[in-house]
Amino acid sequence: MSRSRKSVRQCGLDDGGGIAGRAAASGEGLPEIGVVTKLRTRPHKLFSPRKSEKFLSPVKMLVGREGNYTGRAKFTSSDRCHLSSRYLPVKGPSVIDRMDSCAYVSQFSADGTLFVAGFQDSDIKIYSVDNDWKVKKNIRARSLRWTITDTSLSPDQRFLVYSSMSPVVHIVDTGSSMTESVANVTEIHEGLDFSGHDDDDHDDYSFGIFSVKFSTDGRELVAASSDDSIYVYDLAANKLNVRIPAHRSDVNTVCFADEAGHVLYSGSDDHLCKVWDRRCLGTVGKESGVLTGHLEGITFIDSRGDGKYLISNGKDQTIRLWDIRKMSSNIRGITMPRHVEWDYRWMEYPSHLRNRKHPNDQSIATYRGHRVLRTLIRCYFSPSYSTGQKYIYTGSADAHIYVYDLVTGALVAKLKFHDQIVRDCSWHPFSPMLGSSSWDGVIANWELSETKRFHCP
Numbered sequence: 001m002s003r004s005r006k007s008v009r010q011c012g013l014d015d016g017g018g019i020a021g022r023a024a025a026s027g028e029g030l031p032e033i034g035v036v037t038k039l040r041t042r043p044h045k046l047f048s049p050r051k052s053e054k055f056l057s058p059v060k061m062l063v064g065r066e067g068n069y070t071g072r073a074k075f076t077s078s079d080r081c082h083l084s085s086r087y088l089p090v091k092g093p094s095v096i097d098r099m100d101s102c103a104y105v106s107q108f109s110a111d112g113t114l115f116v117a118g119f120q121d122s123d124i125k126i127y128s129v130d131n132d133w134k135v136k137k138n139i140r141a142r143s144l145r146w147t148i149t150d151t152s153l154s155p156d157q158r159f160l161v162y163s164s165m166s167p168v169v170h171i172v173d174t175g176s177s178m179t180e181s182v183a184n185v186t187e188i189h190e191g192l193d194f195s196g197h198d199d200d201d202h203d204d205y206s207f208g209i210f211s212v213k214f215s216t217d218g219r220e221l222v223a224a225s226s227d228d229s230i231y232v233y234d235l236a237a238n239k240l241n242v243r244i245p246a247h248r249s250d251v252n253t254v255c256f257a258d259e260a261g262h263v264l265y266s267g268s269d270d271h272l273c274k275v276w277d278r279r280c281l282g283t284v285g286k287e288s289g290v291l292t293g294h295l296e297g298i299t300f301i302d303s304r305g306d307g308k309y310l311i312s313n314g315k316d317q318t319i320r321l322w323d324i325r326k327m328s329s330n331i332r333g334i335t336m337p338r339h340v341e342w343d344y345r346w347m348e349y350p351s352h353l354r355n356r357k358h359p360n361d362q363s364i365a366t367y368r369g370h371r372v373l374r375t376l377i378r379c380y381f382s383p384s385y386s387t388g389q390k391y392i393y394t395g396s397a398d399a400h401i402y403v404y405d406l407v408t409g410a411l412v413a414k415l416k417f418h419d420q421i422v423r424d425c426s427w428h429p430f431s432p433m434l435g436s437s438s439w440d441g442v443i444a445n446w447e448l449s450e451t452k453r454f455h456c457p
Helices: 029-041 058-066 077-084
Strands: 087-098 103-108 114-119 123-128 134-140 150-153 159-163 168-173 180-182 190-193 209-214 220-225 229-234 239-245 251-256 263-268 273-277 289-291 298-303 309-314 318-323 365-368 379-381 391-394 400-405 411-416 422-427 434-438 442-450
Touching: 029 077, 029 318, 087 123, 087 411, 087 434, 103 150, 103 434, 103 442, 114 150, 114 434, 123 159, 159 209, 220 263, 229 251, 263 298, 298 379, 309 379, 318 391, 379 422, 391 422, 400 422
Parallel strands: 103 422, 134 180, 150 209, 209 251, 251 298
Antiparallel strands: 087 442, 103 114, 114 123, 123 134, 150 159, 159 168, 168 190, 209 220, 220 229, 220 251, 229 239, 251 263, 263 273, 273 289, 298 309, 309 318, 318 365, 379 391, 391 400, 400 411, 422 434, 434 442
16 A cells, blocks of 8 residues: 555635535424434533533543543443544545546445445455455456446345446355456356336346445345336345336435335435335335425435434535435425536536525535536445544545535535545544545545544634
């Protein structure tokens, strides 16, 4: 690994002309999530900092723990989050890998021991984080169309699925001893066919998969597709379980709301986020609710994991925070016309559209500053274990990574290193590390630094 000489700059106004570090909040949802976030990151009252202190000294907290001030002889989860959330992974970065192909996907495994990166030329690499980031498995994808659009590791990390612009998702055994996994040459990449339509109007490559995720129990896959639908695949039965005609345009993203797996969130180029309760599909046959506020298509959704809150990245150059308890039961009268003269794939977002507001905006906060252009750029909540989900972060078309304070909307850090679009990035679930992938072909690892060095003025 080589150490970069490029550094993180102090954050300020967005280079693209957007308003950086501002969150427009409305309704009662943000105060509630603000209280919850504060409780998750507030230290024990015997550790509490003075009013003049934003953070309590780590030395004081360690002394208090060793002196058993609280009677627990250890840190609580909120003590831990208060201490660790002041250290952001914004130092460096180290270059983990450099490929001659655009990197589209990068994700840590749930336990943080593995890091998966997917490239446009059909390579998928699995790095062993604890073994100096050495390549554990190099997968050469089968039947690739355009690019690797998404990857997902099973909860037990025994299998990986990958998708492209095809209705066939492939599954790979990651636990095998084979380092080089070339599809149907050195290993079998079993194809899971999602094209089980009731009609005969679809050929083998009639649609593509933009997003695919394992369920928490590893028994199912959920996928978002270019034929306006959501698919659920039963791995045990090896068959398509259900197809949901979900939106009026491409469904770019889908995820489970929580560990139970009954509720799904989806986002589409029709500008809408939708909530689906699978237990009601048989009787109701439609979405449980709709969330409006984006003015352009939605590129990605991330759930907070509590069945209440989610964030979405939009082509209107915003991230929006949602509370599903504010959702509408239908979409009549709340959609807005799309500006067909603008195409995010090769045009800048028009300046005269930046200040538009949806007349029925149901989001509870809006975050601006990053740029969502040319590809489906992803955003996430920061880890619960180390930060109490205090931050949200995103890649950007200006080649940077943006970290926002969830509650205040402040732009906490802007990470500058890559030369081209950062489509995906991933915060380690336990350690102060962040992996990023860019169209410049570089996989980078950012390390810790104190947040006080990077606060916006």
